[in-house]
Amino acid sequence: MPSSKENRDALVRLDKAIAEHASDAERLLVDLVGVPSVNPLQPGVAVGKYNGGESRANELFGEWLRDAGMETHVVEADPGRANLVGVRRGSGGGRSLGINAHIDTVAPQQGRFEDPWKAERVGNLLYGLGTTDMKAAHAAAWLAVKALNTTDVGLTGDLHIHSVVGEETMSHGIGTTAVLEAGFGVDAAIIPEPTSSDDELFRLANTAAGNYLFSLTVPGKSTHWASRNLAIRAGGGGDTVGVNAIDKAFYVYTAMRQLEDQWAFSKRHPQFPPGAFIIHPGVLHADIGFPAAPYFPDRARFDYLLSFPPGDTSEQIRTEVESHIHAAAALDPWLAEHPIEFEWIDTWPPAYTDPTSEFARVALSARNEVAVDLGTPALDTPQPNGAQSDASFYEAQGIPALVCGPGNLLVAHAADEYVDVDLIPAAARMLVRTALGWCSEG
Numbered sequence: 001m002p003s004s005k006e007n008r009d010a011l012v013r014l015d016k017a018i019a020e021h022a023s024d025a026e027r028l029l030v031d032l033v034g035v036p037s038v039n040p041l042q043p044g045v046a047v048g049k050y051n052g053g054e055s056r057a058n059e060l061f062g063e064w065l066r067d068a069g070m071e072t073h074v075v076e077a078d079p080g081r082a083n084l085v086g087v088r089r090g091s092g093g094g095r096s097l098g099i100n101a102h103i104d105t106v107a108p109q110q111g112r113f114e115d116p117w118k119a120e121r122v123g124n125l126l127y128g129l130g131t132t133d134m135k136a137a138h139a140a141a142w143l144a145v146k147a148l149n150t151t152d153v154g155l156t157g158d159l160h161i162h163s164v165v166g167e168e169t170m171s172h173g174i175g176t177t178a179v180l181e182a183g184f185g186v187d188a189a190i191i192p193e194p195t196s197s198d199d200e201l202f203r204l205a206n207t208a209a210g211n212y213l214f215s216l217t218v219p220g221k222s223t224h225w226a227s228r229n230l231a232i233r234a235g236g237g238g239d240t241v242g243v244n245a246i247d248k249a250f251y252v253y254t255a256m257r258q259l260e261d262q263w264a265f266s267k268r269h270p271q272f273p274p275g276a277f278i279i280h281p282g283v284l285h286a287d288i289g290f291p292a293a294p295y296f297p298d299r300a301r302f303d304y305l306l307s308f309p310p311g312d313t314s315e316q317i318r319t320e321v322e323s324h325i326h327a328a329a330a331l332d333p334w335l336a337e338h339p340i341e342f343e344w345i346d347t348w349p350p351a352y353t354d355p356t357s358e359f360a361r362v363a364l365s366a367r368n369e370v371a372v373d374l375g376t377p378a379l380d381t382p383q384p385n386g387a388q389s390d391a392s393f394y395e396a397q398g399i400p401a402l403v404c405g406p407g408n409l410l411v412a413h414a415a416d417e418y419v420d421v422d423l424i425p426a427a428a429r430m431l432v433r434t435a436l437g438w439c440s441e442g
């Protein structure tokens with residue numbers, strides 16, 4: 001481990017090199033935005049429209065990484081969707097660090113500029129698709145490596161950059177997980193996803209809630225609308241006449257609200273405020289297959305999106321929700337005989353890295369040093385992240401992972417995405433400090 005004086009001298013030289021090459025990093029960001037690397041499986045994207053974009057953007061990034069002295073490797077688990085790995089070898093014996101940034105973006109939306117892939121600078125803000133989420137991270141990672149290379153500051157551990165595909169659709173099996181399984185494991189990872197905002201720069205996050213997207217379909221039985229009195233009033237034929245799926249859907253909705261209210265007490269995590277975990281009904285659709293009011297609708301479908309705490313698994317949550325709704329349904333004669341159908345569509349596991357671990361301490365002190373220079377208060381401890389990230393998939397392999405980056409989460413996935421270009425060299429300063437503190441004998 002270098003002495004603290006050696007470390008301070010190295011940081012002075014690194015900061016100078018970062019400042020010298022900051023405009024090159026901005027040029028890299030403009031070039032990367034210029035390659036449409038929309039996730040081809042993003043909802044609303046025409047099949048085939050963006051095939052190969054991720055690979056082309058990673059090819060371009062690879063040229064820059066080689067120029068900064070990295071060796072590069074391609075991991076292509078899904079043909080046409082190539083991940084890029086940059087490696088800077090350490091002198092030996094130290095812990096390795098991975099910097100992870102996804103190269104895919106969401107689909108373009110109509111914003112204030114005609115061409116979403118032509119980055120436009122207005123004052124300090126650089127607009128363009130993928131600037132915040134998260135090509136500014138690629139620019140910052142390159143700048144960090146370039147500074148290490150030009151100053152020849154030695155690290156004993158290896159430094160990796162994992163520029164991955166498929167993040168926006170949680171296709172980690174062809175992205176981050178594929179890279180790790182191809183032999184590019186690391187001892188810790190930092191993911192510079194957008195965590196800066198006007199109020200707080202470079203939030204360092206060690207945890208994020210899990211989520212699950214699911215739907216449930218409540219069955220009914222169609223008949224003429226005018227028979228409603230016979231179906232619902234005492235003395236009528238009841239279910240033999242007809243069953244309005246909307247009535248049954250509200251029964252199920254109420255049961256789900258009861259579960260959500262229980263969760264306010266039963267699902268707790270010290271890093272989240274009470275009641276943080278929710279079961280959000282997002283879509284309700286009921287009819288007889290086409291919209292027609294003079295019928296009893298015979299189906300009602302809810303789409304729900306729920307969040308759950310670190311420590312619970314997706315499988316546990318699925319069982320818990322189904323058991324609760326099945327128990328409620330068992331008390332209703334119609335639903336007891338006509339089961340509700342669940343469809344579990346997509347889940348993102350929670351993220352959690354011990355906030356008191358050595359890696360968290362190293363990254364927090366790097367973050368604080370840079371944030372305080374920018375006028376943002378120091379943090380006592382890492383915070384929860386408002387969004388999911390590939391951190392979950394490093395942790396799934398036992399690798400501690402933290403999220404902290406230059407972009408602004410409030411404009412990610414927005415029509416007019418932008419990044420404050422001054423935050424790119426700041427992120428690079430945070431990354432070199434983390435690398436210097438971590439990639440030493442340990």
Ligand SMILES: [Zn+2]
Nearest residue numbers: 102133134193
């Ligand atoms: Zn992202």
